[in-house]
Amino acid sequence: MIFLKAFVVGGLFCVVAQLLMDLTTHKVTPAHILVGYVVGGVVLSAFGLYQPLIDWAGAGATVPITGFGHLLAQGTIQGVGQKGILGAFSGGLAAAATGITAAVIFGYLAAIFFKPKG
Amino acid sequence: MAQPLEIQKKQYKKLVDEIKPRPPLIRNTLGAFIFGGLIALIGQFLLSFFQGQGLSVNDAGTATSATLIFLAALFTGLGIYDEIAKYGGAGTIVPITGFANSMVSPAMEYRTEGLVLGVGARLFTIAGPVLVFGIFSAWLVALLYYFFR
């Protein structure tokens, strides 16, 4: 069941983005979608709406880039809880460290080992 | 061509909108749904697998992200990711794999401009803005939380 829910929720996140791109002007690029979704994830998470979605749909909510926003927001909020105002600075990246580091490492390696095909 | 330029521009815009083909909405959204859903499904399989290996929910989640990022970097390097994206559209942009693709693809192409200003700088062409706005908004949320909780 969780697999079906993950598929549907993950798919729906993408459908919304597709409509945002197709129904607006050329000024909405993939970069704008990614930025918008991360900030959207932060906002949803701040209102406590994102965690329930993860509990319900699992990877359907963590795999879209909104899940990255959720990680950042929860990181800073918990950071504030533990360390006060300093936590607002340290918590976000601490929570998202694995993803960012993985992206930098694998991205760098791929760029070194592969040549674009064109 | 005697009309004022502003009127010509308006008329031309109308003509362009009339002739310009509309995006195939049904095909595009269906593609986004299927590919976005499939990537999330693969994520769910990985998540369940890592949890089965005894990892905590959070650790299993980060392990899943790292694995997906690895796969996306590999598929981008092999020149497959952009071929899938033709059909997947937003379905291949929104998942974390799209984030990885947006890092690898410029970095790979700018390899010819050196390791520092080519690869190093271009890894963050799109990832940079994503991190800037993600980090900034999360910081703002925490600040509000600090003052108003």
Added chain:
Amino acid sequence: MAAPKKIGAQTRWFQNPPVILACATIVGEKEGMGPLGHTFDKVIMDSYYHEKSWEKAEQRMLQEAMQMAVERAGLSLKDIDFMLAGDLLNQIISANYTARNLEVPFIGLYGACATLYESMALGAMLIDGGFAEYVLIGASSHYATAERQYRFPVEQGTQRPLYAQWTVTGAAGMVLAQQGAGPVITHATIGKVVDLGQQDPMNMGAAMAPAAADTIMYHFVDTGRTIDYYDLVITGDLGTYGKELAQRILINNGYDITPRFTDCGVLVYAPEQDAHAGGSGCACSAVVTCGYLRQEMQKGNYQHVLGVGTGALLSPCSSLQGENIPGIAHAVVIEAN
């Protein structure tokens, strides 16, 4: 009279029409597989052309095409008075490095995708003006170098809209001469920059169509000719929808050229090649003019041709700053001899 070879507002005629002495074309794999594949001199299967970068590959294509054109004309580089060339890369590096290697007096030109036609017009003027006997011209573009400069890296997962065009990978060289055998250039109509407010860098055809229509209309007005004079009006790279737009603007102004109107961008790819609205880039009009068009004229299928190079004058910087994309078009009359 101040300018005896000027007729009307924008057109010049040539007293001793310069001859297109020789042409040469090199294209990439996709163009080679297209419907005009057999009209090109050389097809390269490796998009890097054995070089380290795509930029180097483009430069090499341009150089080889230009050298090949000189050889075919039975000349050596020493005979060339001027080289006129350009491309799409920042500061026209493909043309600059080619000129460095060929060691010929060089005038670098930028007319976006209209560069070959701009070069033909200026080359013809240099020859008819008595400033040159032989002028070597050329233009090039490469899908991968243009994509990464103007749009996205090629491996980035993006969906191209249906009205997007595909930059032609290729290069063409042409030798213009005072005398000799071959089709001649009798008139040139230099276009104005026309801006009707288009901003989408994916929709080049719409940005260029008003300029193409404007130049074609001025050509008719200046020369007093009608479409009946020409067997063919061929634009550079308007693509399917840009061609339709130019046609509509011309009809609205009382010029129906539809039955004799085609576009290099429409011809260069087949619909199943996933190029969407057709070809674009400097090489689009260049390789189709120097390959297909020249051969058709040689066979006698066309006698009087109005070739119209079209260019979209955008830069990555102007796009990001929200500027419009103005268009330009230069027309050249080519007559079979």
